[in-house]
Every structure is written in structure tokens, then in C-alpha cells.
Amino acid sequence: MPEEKHSYKGSEIVIRTEGDSKELFIDGQPIRVDAVADDAFWTPYMSYVKFGSLVDLAKAIVDHRPK
Amino acid sequence: MGLRRNQNKLSAVEKTRYKNAVLDMKRFGDYDFYVRWHLEGTGMDPPGPNRAHMGPAFFPWHRQFLISFEQDLQAADRRLGGDGSITVPYWDWTYDNGRKGSDQRGHIWNDDFMGPNGRSSDQRVMTGPFATGVPAGNWILNVRTTVDYLERSFGTSPFAGSLPTKNEMEAALRIDFYDSTPWNDSSSLLSFRNVSEGWARPDGVGEPGLHNRVHVWVGGSMGPMTSPNDPIFMLHHCNVDRIWALWQLTHVRRSDGTLTDQYPARGGSGGAPVAGHNFDDIMMPWDGRADPRPAGPGHSANLPTVRVRDVLNHRALGISYDTDP
Numbered sequence: 554m555p556e557e558k559h560s561y562k563g564s565e566i567v568i569r570t571e572g573d574s575k576e577l578f579i580d581g582q583p584i585r586v587d588a589v590a591d592d593a594f595w596t597p598y599m600s601y602v603k604f605g606s607l608v609d610l611a612k613a614i615v616d617h618r619p620k
Numbered sequence: 621m622g623l624r625r626n627q628n629k630l631s632a633v634e635k636t637r638y639k640n641a642v643l644d645m646k647r648f649g650d651y652d653f654y655v656r657w658h659l660e661g662t663g664m665d666p667p668g669p670n671r672a673h674m675g676p677a678f679f680p681w682h683r684q685f686l687i688s689f690e691q692d693l694q695a696a697d698r699r700l701g702g703d704g705s706i707t708v709p710y711w712d713w714t715y716d717n718g719r720k721g722s723d724q725r726g727h728i729w730n731d732d733f734m735g736p737n738g739r740s741s742d743q744r745v746m747t748g749p750f751a752t753g754v755p756a757g758n759w760i761l762n763v764r765t766t767v768d769y770l771e772r773s774f775g776t777s778p779f780a781g782s783l784p785t786k787n788e789m790e791a792a793l794r795i796d797f798y799d800s801t802p803w804n805d806s807s808s809l810l811s812f813r814n815v816s817e818g819w820a821r822p823d824g825v826g827e828p829g830l831h832n833r834v835h836v837w838v839g840g841s842m843g844p845m846t847s848p849n850d851p852i853f854m855l856h857h858c859n860v861d862r863i864w865a866l867w868q869l870t871h872v873r874r875s876d877g878t879l880t881d882q883y884p885a886r887g888g889s890g891g892a893p894v895a896g897h898n899f900d901d902i903m904m905p906w907d908g909r910a911d912p913r914p915a916g917p918g919h920s921a922n923l924p925t926v927r928v929r930d931v932l933n934h935r936a937l938g939i940s941y942d943t944d945p
Contacts, residue, residue: 585664589674590806597664597845600673601818601832602779603805617777617843 559608566611577607579614586610621690621938624858627709627728629942635733637697637706639749642851643757644696649914654689655763655848657905661685662845665764671896671904674805676798678817679864680928681896681903682857687937688906689854695917710858710941713834717783731756734852736772743771743840750851761841761849770850771840779827780836788830791815791822793867803893812867816860831860862941865934869945899929 559566567578577584586607589595593603594610599617604610630638645651659665661672661681672681686708694704711728729736735748744767749757752769761768775781795812807814814820818832828836834856835842841850848854896903906926913919931937935944 590802590804593805595674595805597659597662599843600662600845600847601835601843602828603819617839 559611561612562615564615566608566615568607568611575607577611579611584611584614621687622705622707623940623942624707624862625709625942627711627733627855628715630709632732634706637700637702638693638709639733639757640700641693641696641702641706642854643749643759644700645692646757646759648696648699648916650692650696650916652762653913654685655846657685658848659764659845660905661903664845669894669896671894671901673817674819675803675893675897676813677893677897677901677903677928678813679861680931683861683864683931683934683937684903684906684926686854686857686861687931687939691918692913698917708854708858710862711852711855712859713783713837713856714786714789717785728852728855734855735770737774738770738772738840743773745770745772745840759851761846763849764846765841765844765849772842772850773839775837775839777836777839780833783837784830784833788821789863792830793863793870795867796871798867798871803897812871816863816867830863831856861934861939862943865939865941866943868932868934897928900927902927903931 555570557568557570559568564580565578569576569578575586575588577586585597587595589603593605594607595603596610596614598614599610602613604613627635642651656665658672661670663670671677672685690708693708694706697706698704716728728734731748733748735745735750738745745751747754747756750759750770752758752760759770761770792812792815795810795815797810797812799813800807800811805814805817805819807820809815809820809822811820815822816830818829821827821829827833835847838850838852838856841847842853895901903926906923908922908925911919911921911923934940
């Protein structure tokens, strides 16, 4: 399964792609992500914003999670 | 139900009565079910389609949510010796947007009502009735959060530096159609629902609009799908419901002055909305299941079965707003 890794503010972001589906992990924890309209992504952890990319979504979660 | 009023108009006594009833709901064991039901409505737990957002039922689902909450609130008021006549007030965030100096942080955030912003280091709310670990209320978050205390972080998100403006709200109220295909978060600017929910903005700004923007502006506990953990959720959604009622009263009267249902999403052209968003759909969790709340006045063995079509006319439900014409 193709894997894309990013490092952001000390956290490891991993995106695994299989066919049309993608899985997101932040520091090893799976993050629920839904593909929504307009090729955007949505997560219940930041549920009132849509993101244009999974990396942007993951960075926002890292930015906003409790210190 | 009853008359729902602007929180700015509440007396000190009325604020205290509301706050105390919310705290009593938490102690009694009612309150956290509203957090759980919001999670379920959004398809997070248990996993499923989002029946409460990103579709036509956004307004009806949250109206039923507030109706149920208000009934429990009134029961709490009676437990505390009141007559049960209190209602959920609304927070007109466009008023706070118009404020200067205080940086959009009006009296609603004082310690005698909703309590203040969180501290900058960890977003934790430290004073007021909904702070955790203080005698005033000892507000503890129990449902799916990484911390057990209330978090707020006003205006710090790059997605929402300010609250919605009156112009934004009025632009939404001028839209003629309740919703439009494809009945989701990409419905066009012709959709009052999608613009008001905040996925589409008439000004083309790529940030969350109206309803969504308020969640993001408050930040902290208001961001994830457990957002009812912050009691400001109810005042925010009371305002959202008021805006829907205003739109209905402007756009969808019959010639005799009564409201039509005006719920256009019945699976016409463009395909049906997802489950839960159609006119005849049952709104989860109000599907007749066993009522999980503690036994008490107003609670029966089972939750009521409520369909989208049952809650379209706020006046028929006994709800009115102080801004109704």
C-alpha cells in the first residue's frame, strides 16, 4: 500500500492510499476522514471545516489538539 | 416550549435560572446524552451517514434536538423550584461581531452566564459556571474528549478570525430556495440551508460561513462533533433555528398567512438526499428506542419517533421568537 509521510511540529503524519481510499494516521493513531464534495476532506475532529488536502487536514488537527 | 429570547435581554435572575438548570441537567444525568446524540446524528458513533449536517435535515434535526433539550431544561427548572417556564435563549453572534473594543466578546462570556474564553496555554476555561474543578459548577466533559475540561479559543483559528456579520446573515435570508441539488455540502448559493450551515458563502470567501464559522470561532470544545459539550452550543443553535424561522416566515407563507412545510428535498430531480435528510425520514436518535435518560418527568420508556416533516413549523410546535414578525 503506497505510503506518504510528513513531519509537522514533531508529529508524524502518514497517508496510506489503496485504490480510491485513503487512510490517515497521526503519530500512529488512525484518524477518521470522509471524502466529501468538491474533492475535499472532512473529519469529525474538526467538523465545521472542509480541507482541500489530507495533509492540510492533518496539520490542522496537530495545530488544534490539546498541548 | 414558549418564547425564546435574545440572551442580551435576560435579567441577572433569568441568567442564573438558566445556568442553574443546565448545571442541574448535568448532575441529573440528562445533559451528556445530548453530546452522545449529536455524535450519533453525525454518524461518528455508531458509524453511519451524517444525518444532522451537510444536508437538508440540518435545520430540522437541530430543531428537534433543541426541543428535547428545552424539555429537559424545564424539568430541571422545576426540580430547582421554578415553574418550568424557562426557554433556551439565543445568541445573536452578528451583534457581537458589530462590537468594538471588547473584540467581539460580549456580556454573554461573563462569569455570571456562559463563562469566559480559555487560557492561552491550553484553552482551558478557568472561571465561570462551566469551568472544571471549581465549585461554581464543576463542569466535567465525559463524552469522547481527550481532556475532561471545557476548552475555548476565541478567534484564534486561521479559518475564523471573526464572527459572522449582519450582512452575511441578511444575504442568506434573501435566498429564495430552502435547498438545492446535490443536497449536500456542495449545494450552490441558491441553497439557504447550505449557505446558512456555512459550506457555501455568497461573498466567495473560502472560510466557513455563518453556523460553521461560529463553531470554529469559539474553538476548543466547539470544534469536534462533541460540540454540545460546550453549553454555548444551545444558544448558538437557538439562533440558527431563529434564522430558519425568520426565513420561513419571509419566504414560505401561504396566502392565508400560515406556514407551509417548505421542505423541498423529497427525492426529486438530482437524486434524493442521503438517509435521514428526506421529508419522511426518521431523525435519529428519535426513533422510538428505549429512552436511556434517568427516569423523570417528561421521560417515558421510549424516545418519541420524530420525522423531518414533524418539525418544520415552529409555531405549530409552540415555539416563538422575540424577532418573529
